[in-house]
Amino acid sequence: xxxxxxxxxxxxxxxxxxxxxxxxxxxxxxxxxxxxxxxxxxxxxxxxxxxxxxxxxxxxxxxxxxxxxxxxxxxxxxxxxxxxxxxxxxxxxxxxxxxxxxxxxxxxxxx
Numbered sequence: 001x002x003x004x005x006x007x008x009x010x011x012x013x014x015x016x017x018x019x020x021x022x023x024x025x026x027x028x029x030x031x032x033x034x035x036x037x038x039x040x041x042x043x044x045x046x047x048x049x050x051x052x053x054x055x056x057x058x059x060x061x062x063x064x065x066x067x068x069x070x071x072x073x074x075x076x077x078x079x080x081x082x083x084x085x086x087x088x089x090x091x092x093x094x095x096x097x098x099x100x101x102x103x104x105x106x107x108x109x110x111x
Contacts, residue, residue, distance in 0.1 A: 001039050001041075001098075002099065003102075014036060028071055032076060038052075043099070046095040049095065053069050073110045076103065078102060081100035081101050081102040082097070082098055086098055
């Protein structure tokens, strides 16, 4: 899967180990790398349903975004980057046709 980033700063923080550890600490940095590696290895978003990290769609004011668990309440937040976003007939996201994602950040979505 193709991985894009919301900003160049976020791309550097996620891509460079030193920046990742500086931004989020050693444990979370390892988990972020693991989740990004999983996304990169997946052909489509559908694969992420079957790997660790509890990939799921968010709701309410975060509709259209997804997350992968990190540690505690922290999540890797992203959105489909395909244009247009692949949809099923009922309007839901078609995970089997999402081949690109845009990383939006690392956040506590419960706060």
